[in-house]
Amino acid sequence: xxxxxxxxxxxxxxxxxxxxxxxxxxxxxxxxxxxxxxxxxxxxxxxxxxxxxxxxxxxxxxxxxxxxxxxxxxxxxxxxxxxxxxxxxxxxxxxxxxxxxxxxxxxxxxxxxxxxxxxxxxxxxxxxxxxxxxxxxxxxxxxxxxxxxxxxxxxxxxxxxxxxxxxxxxxxxxxxxxxxxxxxxxxxxxxxxxxxxxxxxxxxxxxxxxxxxxxxxxxxxxxxxxxxxxxxxxxxxxxxxxxxxxxxxxxxxxxxxxxxxxxxxxxxxxxxxxxxxxxxxxxxxxxxxxxxxxxxxxxxxxxxxxxxxxxxxxxx
Amino acid sequence: xxxxxxxxxxxxxxxxxxxxxxxxxxxxxxxxxxxxxxxxxxxxxxxxxxxxxxxxxxxxxxxxxxxxxxxxxxxxxxxxxxxxxxxxxxxxxxxxxxxxxxxxxxxxxxxxxxxxxxxxxxxxxxxxxxxxxxxxxxxxxxxxxxxxxxxxxxxxxxxxxxxxxxxxxxxxxxxxxxxxxxxxxxxxxxxxxxxxxxxxxxxxxxxxxxxxxxxxxxxxxxxxxxxxxxxxxxxxxxxxxxxxxxxxxxxxxxxxxxxxxxxxxxxxxxxxxxxxxxxxxxxxxxxxxxxxxxxxxxxxxxxxxxxxxxxxxxxxxx
Numbered sequence: 001x002x003x004x005x006x007x008x009x010x011x012x013x014x015x016x017x018x019x020x021x022x023x024x025x026x027x028x029x030x031x032x033x034x035x036x037x038x039x040x041x042x043x044x045x046x047x048x049x050x051x052x053x054x055x056x057x058x059x060x061x062x063x064x065x066x067x068x069x070x071x072x073x074x075x076x077x078x079x080x081x082x083x084x085x086x087x088x089x090x091x092x093x094x095x096x097x098x099x100x101x102x103x104x105x106x107x108x109x110x111x112x113x114x115x116x117x118x119x120x121x122x123x124x125x126x127x128x129x130x131x132x133x134x135x136x137x138x139x140x141x142x143x144x145x146x147x148x149x150x151x152x153x154x155x156x157x158x159x160x161x162x163x164x165x166x167x168x169x170x171x172x173x174x175x176x177x178x179x180x181x182x183x184x185x186x187x188x189x190x191x192x193x194x195x196x197x198x199x200x201x202x203x204x205x206x207x208x209x210x211x212x213x214x215x216x217x218x219x220x221x222x223x224x225x226x227x228x229x230x231x232x233x234x235x236x237x238x239x240x241x242x243x244x245x246x247x248x249x250x251x252x253x254x255x256x257x258x259x260x261x262x263x264x265x266x267x268x269x270x271x272x273x274x275x276x277x278x279x280x281x282x283x284x285x286x287x288x289x290x291x292x293x294x295x296x297x298x299x300x301x302x303x304x305x306x307x308x309x310x311x312x313x314x315x316x
Numbered sequence: 317x318x319x320x321x322x323x324x325x326x327x328x329x330x331x332x333x334x335x336x337x338x339x340x341x342x343x344x345x346x347x348x349x350x351x352x353x354x355x356x357x358x359x360x361x362x363x364x365x366x367x368x369x370x371x372x373x374x375x376x377x378x379x380x381x382x383x384x385x386x387x388x389x390x391x392x393x394x395x396x397x398x399x400x401x402x403x404x405x406x407x408x409x410x411x412x413x414x415x416x417x418x419x420x421x422x423x424x425x426x427x428x429x430x431x432x433x434x435x436x437x438x439x440x441x442x443x444x445x446x447x448x449x450x451x452x453x454x455x456x457x458x459x460x461x462x463x464x465x466x467x468x469x470x471x472x473x474x475x476x477x478x479x480x481x482x483x484x485x486x487x488x489x490x491x492x493x494x495x496x497x498x499x500x501x502x503x504x505x506x507x508x509x510x511x512x513x514x515x516x517x518x519x520x521x522x523x524x525x526x527x528x529x530x531x532x533x534x535x536x537x538x539x540x541x542x543x544x545x546x547x548x549x550x551x552x553x554x555x556x557x558x559x560x561x562x563x564x565x566x567x568x569x570x571x572x573x574x575x576x577x578x579x580x581x582x583x584x585x586x587x588x589x590x591x592x593x594x595x596x597x598x599x600x601x602x603x604x605x606x607x608x609x610x611x612x613x614x615x616x617x618x619x620x621x622x623x624x625x626x627x628x629x630x631x632x633x634x
Contacts, residue, residue, distance in 0.1 A: 084596070113602060115442065119589050124439050126606070128429060275433045288427060292440070314437035314609045314617075316587055 007037045010046040014078045018108070019206060019228040020069045026051055028200045029066040038096035040089050048089035050074040050097065052105075060101040060302075067189065068197060068235060070129070070270045071291065073107040083113060091116040102302055107292040114292050122296040123303075123313040128278070129271035131231070132286035135261040142254065144285025152247030153254055159246055160215045163255040165208055167222070169198040172209045175219050179238040194224075194236075201226055207235070210259070212252040220248035225256055227264040234269050253284060323353045326362045332393055334422055335520060335542040336385045337367055344511040345382045354410050356403045363396040364403045368411075368419075376415040376616070383503050384511055384549060386443075386584045387605065389421035397424070404430040416617070417610045423603055436610040442602045444585035444595035449546070449575050458599025459568070466561035467568065474529040475562055477569035481523040483512040486536050489525075490552045497555055508538075515540050519577075521549075524570055526562040534562035539570055541578040546570070548583050567598060 008023045019025055026035045030053040040048040050073065053066040065072045074093045076086045094116055097103075106127065107114065114124045132141060142150075173191050180187050201207025207226040213219045223237035234256075239249045257267055268289075269281040282288065295313055297303035303313070324339045335341055342351050346369055356364040367388060371378040381388055392403055408430055411417075420441065421428075428438045446455060459467075487505050494501055515521025525536035534557050538550040548570070553563045571581055582603070583595040611617035 083602070112604070113442070114440065115587065115589075115592065118587055126428065126438055126440055128427065273429065273432055275429075278429065290426070312432060312437040314439050314607065316439055316441055316607060 003037050003039055006039055006041075006046060007049050007051065010039070010049055010075075010077070013046075014075070016078060016230060017075060018071070018230065019226055019233070020071050021051060021075055021108075022228075024200060024204065025069075026053070026066070028197055029053075029068045035066070036098075038093055038098075040092045040096075046077065047080060048074060048076045048093050050093040052097065054098075054100070061099065063097070063100045063103040063105070065105045067193070070106060070233060070268075071108050072105040073111065073294070075108070087113060087116050091119070094120050100298065102295075102297045102306055104293070104295045104303075104306075107294060109289055109291045111292065114294060117294050117296075118316070120296075122294050123315065124295075125293050125312050125314070126290050127273055127293050128288050128290050130269045130278070130281040130284065130286040131289045132257065132267040132269075132284060133265070135232075135257060135265060135267060138258060138261065141257055141285070145250075145254070146283040146285065149250045149254075149283055152250040154247070156212070156247035156251035161212050161220070161246065161248055161251055162215070162217075163251065164211045164213060165259060167209045167211045167219075169195050169209065171219070172198075172211075172222055172224065175211070175222050175240075176236060176238050179222075179240050182241050197235075198224070208259075210252060210256055212248045212255075214243075214246070220246060221252045223252060223256060225260070227260065229264065231266045231268050232260045232264045234267075319353050319355055322355055322362065323365055323367070326355065326365060330362075330393065331543045333365075333391055333542075334387060334545070335540055335547070336387050337365070337391050337422070338542075339367075340514055340518070341385070341511070342367055342369070342382065344514045345384045345507060347507050347510060349382075351382075352412070354407050356406050358396065358399075363399070364390060364392040364407075366390040366407045366411075370412065370414070377413065379412075379414045379417045379419070381419055383507070386547065386549075386582075387420045387422050389419045389608065390425060391422055392425070394424070400425070400427055401430060404428075408434050413612075415612050417608070419608055421606045421608060423605050425606065426604075428606055428608055431608055431610075434610075436608050438609075439607050441587055441605050441607055442585060442592070443605055444583040444592065444598075444600035445545075445603045446571065446581040446583075446598060446600050447579075449571060449579060449581060452572065452575065455571055455599065460597040460599070463564050463568075463597050466564035468561075470526070470561035470565040473560055473562075475526050475534065475560075475565055477524055477526045477566055479522050479524045479573060480516075481525050481536065483509045483523060485533070486523045486525070486538060486550075486552075489533050489536050490550065493552045493554050512538065522573075524566060524573065526566040526569075528562075534560060535566045537566055537570060539574070541574060544579050546574040546578045546581045548581075564598075571598075 004023065011017050011022055035051060035053045037049050037051040039046055052063045055062045055064060074090045076089050080086055080089065117124065173194055177187050206228060210223045210225065211219045212221045220243040221239040224235045226233050226235050260267060271281050272278055295303055327333055327339045351367060351369045353365055353367040355362045368379050369382045371380055390404060390407055392400055487508060491501050512521060520542060521540040523536060523538050525533045527533055535553040537548055540547050540549050574581060583600060585592060585595050
C-alpha cells in the first residue's frame with residue numbers, strides 16, 4: 001500500500017499528532033506532490049513515520065521545513081513509551097530517508113533527544129518559543145502579562161479599539177502586505193498560497209483570521225491563528241508600525257487568547273530567536289519552551305553556502 | 317583578582333555551586349594557570365557567577381574547559397533562575413576579549429538566548445545520571461540483565477572493590493591500560509595528585525578499584541562529589557579483561573559507596589553510542605547539557621579545533 005495512505009491512517013490512530021504533521025496540512029503547505037513519508041513498520045503495525053518536504057534548487061535536493069510550518073521531523077506512535085524504544089524507531093526512520101544534499105528541519109517540541117541524528121552525522125542547535133499554557137485560566141493568564149502590556153491593553157480600551165474575528169482573506173493579505181512594506185520587509189508568500197491555506201483551515205475549522213481596528217474601522221493589527229486539539233499557533237501576524245503605541249497588538253493577542261479557550265489548551269507564539277520579538281512574546285508571561293533544529297549537508301561544506309540562519313550550529 | 321577573593325567566600329557559603337566551579341577545584345586543575353571569575357550581585361549579595369580559564373597559546377586567548385572539568389560556564393542560584401536573561405547579558409558585557417570560547421555549561425542552565433544574540437553557537441549534549449542514590453533496591457532493580465550477569469561473573473572470579481587507592485597506583489594503571497590501546501595519558505600526575513588530595517581533604521573524592529583474588533586491578537575510577545551529584549571523573553579498565561564484569565562491579569560498588577554522601581550520580585557520559593548504551597544499562601537517565609562556542613574571528617574555529625590546542629576535559633574509555 002502507498003506510504004501516504006498508511007501515514008493517513010497512522011495520523012488518525014494517534015490523536016495527539018500536531019496539525020503540522022497532518023496529511024491535509026502537508027498537502028496544503030508543500031503541495032501534494034512535494035512531500036513524502038518513510039514508515040517504520042513492525043508486524044504490520046506502524047511504529048513511526050518521518051514525513052518530509054522536498055524541494056529542488058540549483059540541481060540540489062533539499063529536505064526542509066515547509067513554509068508556514070514551525071516543525072517537521074519524525075513521529076513515534078503514542079503506544080511507544082520508553083525513550084530507548086523511541087530512539088530506536090527514530091534511528092530506523094533516519095536510515096530510510098532518501099538521499100539529499102541538504103536537510104534542515106525543526107523537530108517536534110516533544111522530541112528531546114537528538115542523539116539518533118548525531119549518530120548519523122547531523123548537527124543540532126536549540127531554539128525557543130513562548131507558550132501560554134492552560135487557556136481556561138484567563139485570570140492567571142492576564143495576571144502574568146507584563147505591566148507594560150496591561151497598560152497598553154487599557155490604552156487600547158480607552159482608544160475604543162475593536163477586536164474582529166474572521167476578516168476576509170483578501171483584507172488580511174492586503175494589510176499584511178501593507179504593514180510589511182511599511183517596515184521595508186518583503187512578503188515571502190503569495191496571495192494564492194495564503195488563500196489556499198486559509199480555505200483548508202476553514203474547512204477543517206482549525207484556523208481563523210483576526211484584526212484590531214480603530215473606531216473609524218481602520219485595521220491596525222492582524223493575525224492568522226491555527227489550532228489543533230492540544231495547541232494553537234500564531235502563524236502570521238503584523239501591526240501597522242505607526243500604530244503600535246496604541247496597544248493594538250497587545251489587545252489583539254489578549255482577545256485571541258480569550259477566543260481560543262474554547263478551542264484548544266495552549267497558545268504557541270511560534271517564537272522567534274530575534275531579540276526584540278522574543279522579548280515582546282516573553283512579556284506575555286508564558287513558558288519558554290525549547291525545540292531542536294537539525295541540519296546536515298552533503299557535501300558537508302554546503303551548509304555554509306546555504307543561507308538558512310544556520311550560523312549557530314557547532315560541532316561537539 | 318578582587319572578584320576571586322569575593323568568589324572564594326561565595327563558594328564557601330553557597331553549597332549549590334557544582335564542584336567543578338569551586339575556587340579550590342579551579343586552583344587545583346589549573347595549577348598556577350590564569351583563571352578569573354565574573355560575579356553578579358543583587359542587593360549586595362552574589363547570586364550568580366561565571367568562572368573562566370584563560371589559556372594563552374600562539375598569541376591567542378582561549379576561554380576553554382580545564383582538564384578534569386566536565387562543566388563550567390555561568391552558575392545562577394536556584395532562586396534567581398528567573399533572572400537569567402539579565403544575568404547572562406551582564407556576563408556577556410563583562411567578559412574579557414578572547415579569540416575562542418568553548419564551554420560545557422552547568423546542566424541547570426537551559427537557555428542560551430543572550431549568547432545567541434551575541435553570535436555564539438550552541439549544541440546539546442547528554443550525560444547519563446542515576447537519581448536518588450538512597451534507594452538501593454530501586455537502583456539494583458533498574459540494572460539491565462547484562463549488568464546483572466556481569467555481577468555474577470565478577471562474583472565467580474572473586475573480584476572485590478577497594479576504596480582510597482593511592483593516586484600513583486591509579487595513574488600507572490591508567491597509563492598501562494591506555495598503552496594497550498596505543499593511547500597516551502592526557503594529564504600530568506602532579507596536577508592529578510593535587511586535585512585528588514584536595515578532593516580527599518574535603519571528603520569530596522576518592523579512587524576506587526576492582527581487584528581479582530591475586531590483587532591485580534582490573535578496573536579503577538576516580539570519583540568526586542558535591543552535595544547534589546557524584547561524578548565518574550576518570551574510569552580505566554584493562555581492555556583485555558573488559559568482559560569479566562569488573563567495571564560493572566566497580567560502578568555498582570561506587571553507587572552504594574556514595575549513598576549518604578550525595579544525592580545523584582553522573583556518569584559524565586559521552587555522546588558515543590556504545591558508551592551511552594553501557595551507562596544506560598545501569599538504569600541511568602539522560603540529562604541535557606549545553607555546549608557553547610564562539611571564535612573571533614569566526615574562521616579561527618576550525619583551525620583551533622584541528623590544531624588540538626584546546627585541552628578540554630576528556631575521558632579515555634577502554
